[in-house]
Amino acid sequence: MASSPKKYALDFLSFVNASPTRECPSGLSQLKNLAFHAVESAKERLLNAGFNEIKERDSWAERVTAGGRYFLTRNGSTLIAFGVGKKWKPGNGMALLGAHTDSPALRVKPVSKRFAEKDSFMQVGVETYGAGLWHTWFDRDLSIAGRAMVRLSDGPIVSKLIKINKPILRIPTLAIHLDRQEAFAFNKETQLFPITGLATTALNKAPPSTTKEPKERTGDREFKPLMAMTERHHPAIVGLIAKEADVSINDVLDFEMILYDAQASCLGGINDEFIFSARLDNLTMSYCATEGIIESLEPKDALDDEPGIRLICLFDHEEIGSKTAQGAGSNLLPAIIRRLSALPDEVTTSSPTAYEEALVKSMLWSCDMAHSVHPNYPAKYESHHRPEMNKGPVVKVNANARYATNSPGIVLTEEVAREAGVPLQLFVVRNDSPCGSTIGPMLSAALGARTVDMGNAQLSMHSIRETGGAHDVEYAVKLFKKYFERFSKLEETIMVDSTT
Numbered sequence: 460m461a462s463s464p465k466k467y468a469l470d471f472l473s474f475v476n477a478s479p480t481r482e483c484p485s486g487l488s489q490l491k492n493l494a495f496h497a498v499e500s501a502k503e504r505l506l507n508a509g510f511n512e513i514k515e516r517d518s519w520a521e522r523v524t525a526g527g528r529y530f531l532t533r534n535g536s537t538l539i540a541f542g543v544g545k546k547w548k549p550g551n552g553m554a555l556l557g558a559h560t561d562s563p564a565l566r567v568k569p570v571s572k573r574f575a576e577k578d579s580f581m582q583v584g585v586e587t588y589g590a591g592l593w594h595t596w597f598d599r600d601l602s603i604a605g606r607a608m609v610r611l612s613d614g615p616i617v618s619k620l621i622k623i624n625k626p627i628l629r630i631p632t633l634a635i636h637l638d639r640q641e642a643f644a645f646n647k648e649t650q651l652f653p654i655t656g657l658a659t660t661a662l663n664k665a666p667p668s669t670t671k672e673p674k675e676r677t678g679d680r681e682f683k684p685l686m687a688m689t690e691r692h693h694p695a696i697v698g699l700i701a702k703e704a705d706v707s708i709n710d711v712l713d714f715e716m717i718l719y720d721a722q723a724s725c726l727g728g729i730n731d732e733f734i735f736s737a738r739l740d741n742l743t744m745s746y747c748a749t750e751g752i753i754e755s756l757e758p759k760d761a762l763d764d765e766p767g768i769r770l771i772c773l774f775d776h777e778e779i780g781s782k783t784a785q786g787a788g789s790n791l792l793p794a795i796i797r798r799l800s801a802l803p804d805e806v807t808t809s810s811p812t813a814y815e816e817a818l819v820k821s822m823l824w825s826c827d828m829a830h831s832v833h834p835n836y837p838a839k840y841e842s843h844h845r846p847e848m849n850k851g852p853v854v855k856v857n858a859n860a861r862y863a864t865n866s867p868g869i870v871l872t873e874e875v876a877r878e879a880g881v882p883l884q885l886f887v888v889r890n891d892s893p894c895g896s897t898i899g900p901m902l903s904a905a906l907g908a909r910t911v912d913m914g915n916a917q918l919s920m921h922s923i924r925e926t927g928g929a930h931d932v933e934y935a936v937k938l939f940k941k942y943f944e945r946f947s948k949l950e951e952t953i954m955v956d957s958t959t
């Protein structure tokens with residue numbers, strides 16, 4: 460990495476894009492664009508940093524030991540990584556840090572093949588995922604990426620990550636001459652509806668040939684409960700996916716594809732003080748969490764005197780409420796903490812209440828992006844709580860517990876920030892404004908652990924192209940690193956339910 464103060468911003472761009480980039484290129488991006496790809500990016504970094512992959516389905520009794528660094532994934536879209544202190548004992552506390560990997564997007568429907576009236580245009584049926592600012596998706600150069608289930612030539616069915624590197628879709632606006640509406644209103648079913656080509660070409664052209672020839676298999680002519688993929692979707696699109704997966708078109712069995720903006724993320728602003736990018740919410744915090752734990756464990760002796768566990772959890776499905784098998788509302792984090800609390804320990808006999816003891820001594824930093832003050836809409840913000848970009852992470856407070864932050868949490872976070880030399884800001888919404896929420900309240904209810912909600916300030920949350928602060932990336936990485944390094948010592952000094 461470069462040594463300038465912007466090195467973290469540039470490294471973040473390489474987390475979001477496949478290669479570092481300072482300027483918006485006119486060419487096509489290598490966007491790592493959704494939960495699956497974000498998890499893949501984090502995995503690569505963890506493996507390079509010496510973490511070992513483990514599986515939920517295995518016993519950890521022999522595999523996970525004090526002093527080790529590990530990670531696991533669920534559904535390929537949620538990731539947990541942790542380091543176990545060499546002085547770890549069942550019942551000890553954990554420094555937990557959560558973020559989310561998903562962002563609002565349009566997703567290809569199970570049957571997506573459409574032809575417009577009189578067969579003029581080929582179109583693709585899409586579903587909305589999460590609460591996107593959908594008007595920002597018009598007139599962008601869109602492509603698709605996601606996960607395909609494919610059959611390999613020797614028989615097994617595997618999941619492959621797919622990213623089509625060319626803008627194959629677009630949602631066109633209507634010319635102003637044909638509709639002079641003041642406010643841009645549209646129907647999400649019939650007008651937020653991409654085109655992907657002209658029907659005449661589709662009707663006269665075979666799907667692109669893949670490197671693999673379709674094979675006749677025994678059973679191919681048997682009863683088929685579902686229509687073939689090339690009937691459900693435009694064959695040209697299935698062909699592109701097959702080519703990317705390096706299988707024949709008949710071996711693409713199903714897929715989960717979302718649309719993404721083909722323009723790469725970049726630094727912006729007169730002094731490179733901004734980041735212009737898709738999915739800053741919440742790939743910024745996913746990146747900072749990953750770098751924070753990696754940097755805190757970089758020294759070989761980092762865990763020698765550590766009595767606790769340092770853990771990050773990057774969850775899928777925050778944007779749709781988290782109540783899924785891989786969401787923050789699932790059993791995942793409690794299950795992992797329970798398993799870690801039951802790890803065999805040579806010195807101590809594990810107490811049957813080690814899990815509950817660990818929860819009380821643990822803390823969760825729930826990290827999700829915050830709202831920077833918007834220069835054109837200052838009245839939308841509470842006058843004394845207007846976070847600014849590049850002035851440090853924002854601690855979010857809400858009396859109605861839309862955020863889980865409380866005073867002990869603020870005090871501990873402030874102490875960590877003081878040691879890290881990182882400024883903090885405070886945020887509450889106006890009483891006459893709606894308030895967002897995140898994974899903090901639900902996880903604090905599930906775990907009973909002290910929780911703080913925080914995140915970097917950004918503009919245009921849930922737009923296809925958001926704006927964040929370039930220097931805030933470094934602030935958050937430094938803060939998270941210090942949290943992991945110092946939590947076990949600081950946790951004993953900030954008591955709530957104590958007798959003194």
Ligand SMILES: [Zn+2]
Pocket residue numbers: 559740741777827828897
């Ligand atoms: Zn978010």
